[in-house]
Amino acid sequence: MRVSTTQIFRNGIGAIQDNQQGLARTQLQLGTGKRILSPSDDPSGAVQALQFRSSVEKTEQYQRNGNIVEQRLRLSETILTSVGEGLQRVRELAVQGNNGSQTNETRRYIAGEIRQILDELVQLSNTRDANGEYIYAGLTSLTQPFSPGAGGEVFYNGDDGQRRLQISPVRQLAIGDSGQAVFMDIPTGNGTFVVRDDPGNTGGGVIDAGSVIDFNAWQADTYTISFSEVGGELFYEVSGGGLPPVSTPFVEGEAIRFAGIETRIQGTPADGDSFTLSPSENQDLFATYRQLAEALEAPVTDTPSRARLNNAVNRALVNLDQALGNILDTRASVGSRLKTVENQRNINEDVLLQLRTTLSEIEDLDYAEAISRFNLQQTALQAAQQSYVQVQRLSLFNFI
Known part of the structure; x- marks a missing residue:
């Protein structure tokens, strides 16, 4: 069989290019740390890696959702704590104002402090989160939930819905409570x-x-x-x-x-x-504060007016107790959800570790093997280049 000089050169160049291509692929693997650079490298492994990577991204999103839920619930817990402290103070003022030693003037001072706590309650109920959303507006989080009326009453402009976020494939959690449930739907009396x-x-x-x-x-x-x-x-x-x-x-x-x-x-x-x-019946907390202040502001001049004051304050005290119980129940619910978030985040961390470990086993590079292969390919490329140089000199023209 006749082998032409052109074919010899072509074979030599082809061997050099193959070695260069293999060396370049190994260099890219070493640079990225990945064994699979394209689906053709390992079709089955590439599909598995894609599935595991999708699972990792979903779980990471669940973790981000958990962070959002935790931030909103902790903000709500802080607000509810302040509301509870205000309730306790109003209750103390109610007992103080119901004392027979108080005068009409001192009761007006007490009523003035209650009205200040009422104004603070309206501000707390209209609290926004870091994104500017009202936390007690239900699903209408961009609408101010509570607005005072001309007669001193407070109106609720939100709804009774609860926003929920997915914190695991099978679990959703409410990120807050509606103002309707927290401040409005409070039973009266006992x-x-x-x-x-x-x-x-x-x-x-x-x-x-x-x-x-x-x-x-x-x-x-x-x-x-x-x-x-x-x-x-x-x-x-x-x-x-x-x-x-x-x-x-x-x-x-x-x-x-x-x-x-x-x-x-x-x-x-x-x-x-x-x-x-x-x-x-249900009565909002704002009305309970307002009615108590109005009762304390009414002058006491005789036995019937004293009895009206005592009855109004007694009625306000049981309504305050109902409101305080509702706030405590809401705080307990918030605390339970915070514990749920914490537990689920720990579970998600374990799942992420397992997913990333498996994904690493599928697509990550074995550096020891890759470095050995790189050195071998580098040696082979040098040998091919030197062989090509030697073969290139084998020409009859060199002997003429």
Whole structure:
């Protein structure tokens, strides 16, 4: 077989180029630290690496979501702590203002402090996060949730939704609570029923919050305790809920029981005075503050006005207790979610470590093997180059 000089040169150049190509690929592997530079290097491994890389990116996003949830919940916890402290202070002021040693002037000072705490509450309820979103607006996070009205009332402009973020493939977590649930939907009275004195009462009767002694016998209806004087003796009669009319002598501080509930009245009601007991309704915390301040601002000049103050403050105290319980329940929920985030982040970290380890085994380079291969390829390239130079000299023209 005849081998031409051109073919010899072509074979030599081809060997050099093959060695250069292999050396360049090894150099690129050493530079990137990756064994698979293109899918053709290892089709099966490339597919597996793509799947694991996608899982890593998703898990990292879950971690970022967890950070967002934690930041929002910690901000909410701080706000709720301040609200709770304000509630405790208002309760102290209510007890202080209900003391008989207070004058109309000192009660107005107390009411002024309550109104300042009310203004602070409005500011706290309109808190924004670092992104400028209102944390108590529900799903309408760009809308200011609470706005004062002309009459002193506070309106809620948000909704009752909760934004949720995915922190794992199977778990979503609420990043906050709606202002409706935190500040607005607070039951009045003892949570089952609320007591009220008639504004036209002329006696000194003061009714307590009452309690349920038999839930099976309780019927959610409006009941009225009416007082009448007969022959110089004071009697009361309970009406409503289908109860038969029974006139009973009144004894101050003695329990008045009916329909599975009981209440007590201190002081002496006047003939024609009455008190109502009706099922609890929701009332916002702002209204509770405002009503308490208004009650303390009203002048006390006689026994009936003193009784109205005492009844209003007693009603405000049980409403404050309901609000404080709601705030504490919300804080407990926030704390539970924070613990959930912490646990899930630890789980995600373990998952990330496993995924990255497996991904490294698939696509990362074995440096010891690559360096040995690099040295071998470099030697082979040098040998090919030297061989080509020697073969290039094999020409008859060199002997002419």
